Structures are given as structure tokens and as C-alpha cells.
Amino acid sequence: MSEKPLVRFDIEDGIGVITIDNPPVNALGPGVSDGIIAAVEQGENDPRVKAMVLMGAGRSFIAGADIRQFGKPRPTPARRSYDVIDQTSKPIVAAIHGFALGGGLEHALACHYRIAVPSAKVGLPEVLIGILPGGGGTQRLPRLIGPKAAMELIVSGRHVPAPEAKQLGIIDELVEGTDLRREAISYAQRIADRRPLPRVRDMNDKIAQAQADPGMFEAMRKSIARKARNQQAPYHCIAAVEASTREPFEEGLKTERRLFGELENADEAKALRYAFFAEREVTKIPGQSKDMVIPEIKTAAVIGAGTMGGGIAMSFADFGFPVKILDVTPEAVEKGMQRIRDNYAISVKRGSLKQEEMEKRLPRIQAVDSFEAIADCDVVVEAVFEEMSVKKPVFAKLDAVMKPGALLLTNSSALDIDEIATVTKRPEAVAGAHFFSPANVMKLLEVVVGEKSAPSTIAGAMKMGRSIGKISAYAGNTDGFVANRSRAPFNTEMVLMVEEGALPEQVDKVMVDFGYPMGPFAVGDLAGLDIGAASRRRRAAADPNYRKLPIPDRLVELGRYGQKTGAGWYRYEKGDRTPHPDPAVKRIIEEVAQQMGIQQRAFTDEEILRRLLFASVNEACKILEEGKALRASDVDVMWLHGFGFPRYRGGLFFWADQIGPKEVYRQIEEWHQRYGARWKPADLLQRLAERGGSFREATAEVAG
Ligand code: T1G
Numbered sequence: 001m002s003e004k005p006l007v008r009f010d011i012e013d014g015i016g017v018i019t020i021d022n023p024p025v026n027a028l029g030p031g032v033s034d035g036i037i038a039a040v041e042q043g044e045n046d047p048r049v050k051a052m053v054l055m056g057a058g059r060s061f062i063a064g065a066d067i068r069q070f071g072k073p074r075p076t077p078a079r080r081s082y083d084v085i086d087q088t089s090k091p092i093v094a095a096i097h098g099f100a101l102g103g104g105l106e107h108a109l110a111c112h113y114r115i116a117v118p119s120a121k122v123g124l125p126e127v128l129i130g131i132l133p134g135g136g137g138t139q140r141l142p143r144l145i146g147p148k149a150a151m152e153l154i155v156s157g158r159h160v161p162a163p164e165a166k167q168l169g170i171i172d173e174l175v176e177g178t179d180l181r182r183e184a185i186s187y188a189q190r191i192a193d194r195r196p197l198p199r200v201r202d203m204n205d206k207i208a209q210a211q212a213d214p215g216m217f218e219a220m221r222k223s224i225a226r227k228a229r230n231q232q233a234p235y236h237c238i239a240a241v242e243a244s245t246r247e248p249f250e251e252g253l254k255t256e257r258r259l260f261g262e263l264e265n266a267d268e269a270k271a272l273r274y275a276f277f278a279e280r281e282v283t284k285i286p287g288q289s290k291d292m293v294i295p296e297i298k299t300a301a302v303i304g305a306g307t308m309g310g311g312i313a314m315s316f317a318d319f320g321f322p323v324k325i326l327d328v329t330p331e332a333v334e335k336g337m338q339r340i341r342d343n344y345a346i347s348v349k350r351g352s353l354k355q356e357e358m359e360k361r362l363p364r365i366q367a368v369d370s371f372e373a374i375a376d377c378d379v380v381v382e383a384v385f386e387e388m389s390v391k392k393p394v395f396a397k398l399d400a401v402m403k404p405g406a407l408l409l410t411n412s413s414a415l416d417i418d419e420i421a422t423v424t425k426r427p428e429a430v431a432g433a434h435f436f437s438p439a440n441v442m443k444l445l446e447v448v449v450g451e452k453s454a455p456s457t458i459a460g461a462m463k464m465g466r467s468i469g470k471i472s473a474y475a476g477n478t479d480g481f482v483a484n485r486s487r488a489p490f491n492t493e494m495v496l497m498v499e500e501g502a503l504p505e506q507v508d509k510v511m512v513d514f515g516y517p518m519g520p521f522a523v524g525d526l527a528g529l530d531i532g533a534a535s536r537r538r539r540a541a542a543d544p545n546y547r548k549l550p551i552p553d554r555l556v557e558l559g560r561y562g563q564k565t566g567a568g569w570y571r572y573e574k575g576d577r578t579p580h581p582d583p584a585v586k587r588i589i590e591e592v593a594q595q596m597g598i599q600q601r602a603f604t605d606e607e608i609l610r611r612l613l614f615a616s617v618n619e620a621c622k623i624l625e626e627g628k629a630l631r632a633s634d635v636d637v638m639w640l641h642g643f644g645f646p647r648y649r650g651g652l653f654f655w656a657d658q659i660g661p662k663e664v665y666r667q668i669e670e671w672h673q674r675y676g677a678r679w680k681p682a683d684l685l686q687r688l689a690e691r692g693g694s695f696r697e698a699t700a701e702v703a704g
Pocket residue numbers: 024025027063064065066067068099101102103104106125126129131132133134135137277280281
């Protein structure tokens with residue numbers, strides 16, 4: 001049976017309709033551009049055709065070039081479909097639904113008219129995968145909407161809703177109604193005889209205007225300096241748009257292609273492409289049967305109106321879900337509700353949320369005063385104090401009142417899911433839903449699988465996470481689950497190095513230079529050193545061999561909790577969050593090190609970086625060996641969305657692969673000899689070092 005054509009052409013009422021049909025998102029994979037060229041030429045040469053329409057089949061217009069093809073050798077096409085579209089003598093209307101992104105929007109910009117349904121989104125997000133628009137977008141978009149607006153879109157890579165795209169001048173007309181094809185044909189008939197054809201390449205008035213403000217490019221470079229440090233693509237995007245104001249169209253296209261070529265195979269682009277696909281892979285659980293019934297979540301409840309509970313309730317309300325919130329007393333619930341109201345008000349004040357949007361979301365959160373009031377909810381997320389003796393009675397109560405089929409989830413960040421489930425008669429409905437603080441902001445959701453958690457419960461929790469804008473990641477039930485467990489050695493090594501002579505400000509500078517928005521010691525001060533001290537006390541109580549950390553304990557004893565007390569690892573001026581190195585801390589460090597008999601020494605920045613991240617790479621290898629994570633790339637997604645790991649470095653394992661398992665193993669084995677058991681190399685690491693292979697391809701199956 002012949003393969004379905006990737007591009008179809010048919011004629012209706014004198015209009016040639018070109019339909020891209022390359023599921024799932026009509027990416028411009030192999031054969032698509034040639035198909036478009038053939039169809040356009042068919043329309044061009046058919047006297048019955050007065051004008052043409054370009055559209056996508058299925059759920060989208062065109063989501064851009066096929067990202068899987070990047071980094072692979074590709075024949076340079078003799079002709080590009082953008083140019084063929086541009087050069088026709090008959091008008092072509094791009095009819096957009098779903099997404100017109102990257103090469104997709106560039107095809108639409110090469111067309112002579114663009115119409116869209118209001119729900120469509122358009123954009124040039126290439127910078128998000130470390131490249132720039134390579135299909136004429138950096139030369140056509142500035143001509144259509146002006147260099148300033150074009151530069152903002154191309155450097156941010158954001159997806160623009162169609163109504164805003166209309167305002168900007170990208171879209172000529174928004175079409176209501178459900179039959180886009182019909183609407184497009186009527187539109188094409190209306191403009192069929194209009195001449196000359198409005199070719200974007202010929203539109204130079206906005207370019208001329210911009211020449212009055214040549215400083216805009218330097219201003220943009222300055223404005224992105226902090227966020228785009230260590231990256232190339234955002235600056236190449238600016239340079240390409242700048243070229244559109246200085247060079248004739250064809251010369252500008254050459255500049256665009258040259259800049260594109262400089263980025264495609266750079267480490268930054270490879271890391272960002274890896275992250276793109278890793279974020280899609282993390283949603284898939286191997287062996288899940290296709291016909292499994294996944295519970296539908298329409299209503300939610302949260303137990304505990306504290307910081308986490310409030311943030312979780314906001315996550316549901318932010319995505320349109322009605323959510324009930326319960327706490328031990330009406331006062332506690334009201335306190336939680338007030339915190340939620342305050343958080344929304346701050347977002348409105350900052351301009352990141354519209355007043356009317358807040359007024360839509362707040363009523364979705366309903367304070368209730370009994371377990372019975374939440375009995376009919378599809379899912380309940382428990383977010384009470386992180387003590388087993390507090391959580392178990394809550395789950396016993398939930399088991400008694402919640403309707404059959406409801407998901408019983410805990411937001412615990414480390415406690416044993418199986419232990420919690422023992423107090424219920426339906427352990428199959430129990431799982432972990434570990435949100436990261438602030439829960440309404442952080443995108444990562446660890447779905448923790450208990451021994452008796454049903455596959456449908458896990459699938460339901462994963463889907464719930466995606467429906468509230470989270471990246472759901474599968475995690476096995478182990479102390480600290482996957483994210484925190486892999487991070488814990490990092491947190492220990494940072495303090496041990498300070499005992500040995502490194503200073504907090506040196507460690508923080510290394511991690512900020514590496515690409516983190518903030519160093520780990522400054523983050524500690526933000527979160528509150530008393531929180532860390534409390535969890536260390538719990539661990540020391542549970543494990544006599546637990547390695548105490550006398551320096552941070554001393555800081556807490558001295559009331560240095562961090563920003564909230566004006567002093568922690570750093571000191572802070574009143575009303576200012578800027579961390580200032582504090583000689584008092586240096587003295588405490590030296591005193592404690594002396595008392596511990598530790599000879600202090602100098603550290604290189606490279607040693608600091610490796611000690612921190614190799615410690616976590618080693619632990620993450622053990623997690624994979626134990627099957628507590630499905631794939632190495634899942635761990636990377638967790639570090640990107642749970643710990644702010646610099647995205648253009650791909651993730652923990654992707655970064656470690658740049659150094660290579662051999663060298664990572666050699667270094668860790670050296671520290672194993674020097675520091676002892678905590679640096680014992682994981683078996684997986686040793687195997688990869690000895691037999692070859694990369695970290696990022698490691699899966700639980702192989703690692704086990
Ligand atoms: N190439 C290859 N595969 C793609 C793809 C693409 N451009 N976009 C999506 N997929 C796959 C994805 O991996 C997943 O596969 C499935 O489609 C559904 O995607 C010349 C150089 C469009 C907003 O950057 O942002 O054009 O996991 O789960 O959440 O200038 O996909 O099912 O096997 O993400 O509804 C520019 C990338 C390319 C857009 C839909 N375009 N895509 O989101 O579904 S560079 C982009 C997205 C370019 C030109 C340049 C999103 C989406 P699988 P999904 P979604």
C-alpha cells in the first residue's frame with residue numbers, strides 16, 4: 001500500500017489547496033519541502049488556479065523544521081520551499097491553526113497573506129534550541145512588523161497567541177468558525193486578483209524607520225547579558241535582525257545562513273536539542289498498556305494550607321481546576337488563603353498576572369472545614385508537616401472518606417510512600433506527587449511510585465501534573481526519591497569543601513559562572529538555614545553514622561538563619577537581598593575546622609565544580625542501577641526543572657558526558673582513595689568507564 005503523501009494538492013473553486021500532512025505536528029521532515037515545492041509549481045502552472053492556500057492537516061499548521069535532522073549531514077537543497085512560495089505569480093494564503101513555529105512561520109511569512117484561527121500560536125522559537133531562524137525569518141519578520149518587535153520575538157522565542165500576532169501585523173485576519181479550509185478558500189478568492197503581490201521581502205518602510213534608532217541592538221544585548229551569559233544563540237539572533245536593517249534582503253539571507261551554520265553543531269545547540277527531546281521522553285513510562293484507563297481529573301483537594309499546600313492549590317486554580325483546601329483549624333485555612341491572595345496580588349503588582357485573571361483564579365480555590373467536604377474530589381494531595389506521625393492519620397482519614405477511584409497523593413519530599421500507604425485499604429491508589437518550592441512556580445513534579453501503586457494511579461498522577469503545567473517525572477520510592485537524593489551529595493560536598501578551606505562566595509561564584517542564577521550558599525540563605533538544620537537533626541536521630549555538618553549548625557546556633565535574619569552564610573543590608581561575604585563567617589569556619597582538626601587549603605574553581613557535580617553524577621548512577629529512575633535523561637529533566645541547572649548545558653548527565661565517563665570515574669576513584677566510602681564509584685559508572693557508552697543513554701534497564 002503506497003505511503004500517504006506528506007503534502008497534498010487539490011483544487012476547489014479555483015483555489016489550489018496545499019495541505020501538509022506529516023503527523024504529529026507537520027514538522028518539515030525529509031520530503032516535506034520538496035512536496036511543498038511540487039504543489040506550488042502545480043498550482044502555478046494550472047490555469048484553473050487563481051490563488052493558493054497553504055495549510056496543515058491534523059492539529060497544527062507547521063511546527064518548524066524536523067529537529068531530529070539537526071546535527072546530521074543534510075544535502076543542501078537546490079531550491080528552498082520558502083523562496084519558491086515567495087516567487088510565485090499567484091497569491092498564496094497561509095491558513096494557520098495550532099502552531100506555526102520556526103520554519104512553519106517562515107513559510108507563512110514567505111506567503112503573501114496570513115490568516116489564523118484565534119486559538120493558533122505563532123513564533124520563531126529557534127533560540128530555545130540554540131539556533132536561529134534559518135528560513136528567512138530574521139529578514140522577513142523585521143520587514144513585516146519592524147526590527148524591534150521582531151527582535152523581541154526572535155530573542156525570546158515565545159509563542160505568540162494569534163490575536164496578539166494580528167495586532168503586531170503578522171496575521172492579516174483572524175477567522176472564526178470551525179472550517180478553516182473553507183474560510184481560507186473564500187479569503188483567497190477575495191484577494192486573488194490583487195496586484196502587486198504583497199511580498200514581505202519588498203516591505204522596507206519599517207526597516208527604514210528603525211534606522212533612526214540603531215541603538216536598539218546594543219540595548220537588547222545589554223538587557224540579555226545576565227540571562228544569556230555563556231550562550232551564543234541569543235546574540236546571533238540579534239546580529240541577524242541587525243543585518244536586516246543594514247543589508248539588502250538577499251545579503252541578509254546569506255548572513256542569516258552563515259550565523260545559523262555557526263550555531264547548529266555548537267555544544268549549546270546540542271544540549272538544548274537534547275533537553276527538548278528529554279522533556280518529551282520523560283512523559284513516557286515503558287510497558288504501560290495503551291488501553292489502560294487513566295483516571296480523569298476534574299476536581300482536586302489539598303490537605304494542608306501551608307506554603308506548599310497553598311502553592312499546590314494555586315497550581316490547580318492557575319490551570320482552571322476547582323480545588324478545595326483543608327487544614328486542622330479554620331484559622332489555619334484562612335491564614336493559608338490569605339497567603340494565596342497575597343501571592344496573586346504580588347504577581348498582579350509585578351505585572352506578571354492580570355487583575356481579571358486573578359479574579360478568575362481565586363474563586364476556584366475553596367476553603368473547606370471537613371474531610372467529608374472533599375470526599376467527591378478526583379484527587380487529593382496531602383501537604384501537611386513532613387512527619388510520618390502526622391501524615392499517617394491524614395491518610396487513614398482520606399481512605400475512610402474519599403470516593404472509590406480517587407487518587408490519594410502525598411507531597412512528601414522524602415518519606416516512605418509504602419509506609420504511608422499501609423494505613424489505607426487501597427494502597428494501589430496511593431502515590432507521591434512531590435512538588436518543588438514554590439509549588440505554583442517550579443515546573444517539576446516527581447511522581448513517586450509505591451510498591452502497590454497501580455499503573456493507572458501513576459499514569460493519572462503523571463497526566464494530572466501535565467494538566468497543571470508541570471513536567472511529570474517518574475521516581476522510585478527511595479530516601480529523597482530521585483531529584484533530592486541525587487542532589488544530596490552536592491549539598492554535602494559544598495559544606496565539606498568549606499571545612500577544607502573553600503569559601504562560600506568562591507563556591508557560589510563558580511556555580512554562577514557555570515550558569516546558575518544563584519550560588520548554592522545564597523540559595524541556602526534564601527530557603528533558611530534553620531530548615532536544613534532541622535532535617536539534619538532528623539537524619540542524625542535516625543542514623544548514628546550520619547555525617548554532621550558543624551559549620552552550618554554553628555551558624556544556626558548563632559541565629560544566622562539567612563535572609564530572614566539578615567545573616568546566614570552571608571550578611572544582608574536591611575531590605576536588600578544582595579549577599580555580602582561576612583568576615584564573621586570566615587572566622588567561624590576557621591574555628592570549626594581547627595576544632596575538627598582539618599588542615600585548610602586552597603581550592604581551584606575546577607575542583608569545586610567537579611566535587612559538587614561529580615558527587616551527584618555518582619549518586620544518580622546508583623539511582624539508575626536500582627531502577628529508581630527510568631532514564632538518565634529523566635534525571636537531567638529533574639535537574640533542569642527542579643534545581644535550575646543551566647539549560648544550555650543539557651542537564652547533569654549530558655554535562656558529565658562532555659567530560660566522559662572515563663575521566664569522571666578516574667577522578668571519583670581518586671577521591672574514593674582520598675576521602676573514603678562516600679566517594680565509592682557506582683557500578684554503572686565503572687562499567688561505562690571500562691566498556692564505553694555515555695551517561696545520557698543509560699536507562700534503568702541497562703544500568704540494573
Ligand atoms: N521536530 C521534530 N519533532 C517534533 C517537533 C519538531 N520541530 N515538534 C514536535 N515534535 C514531536 C515531539 O518530539 C513529540 O514527539 C511530538 O512531536 C509532539 O510534541 C528552519 C531551523 C509544537 C508546541 O522549536 O515546541 O524550524 O514524543 O509533545 O506539547 O528556521 O512540540 O510524541 O515522539 O511537544 O503539544 C522550530 C518545537 C524548529 C517547535 C507542540 N520549532 N515543538 O507541543 O506536543 S527549528 C520548534 C514544540 C526551525 C527553521 C528552524 C512543541 C509544540 P513524541 P509535544 P505539544
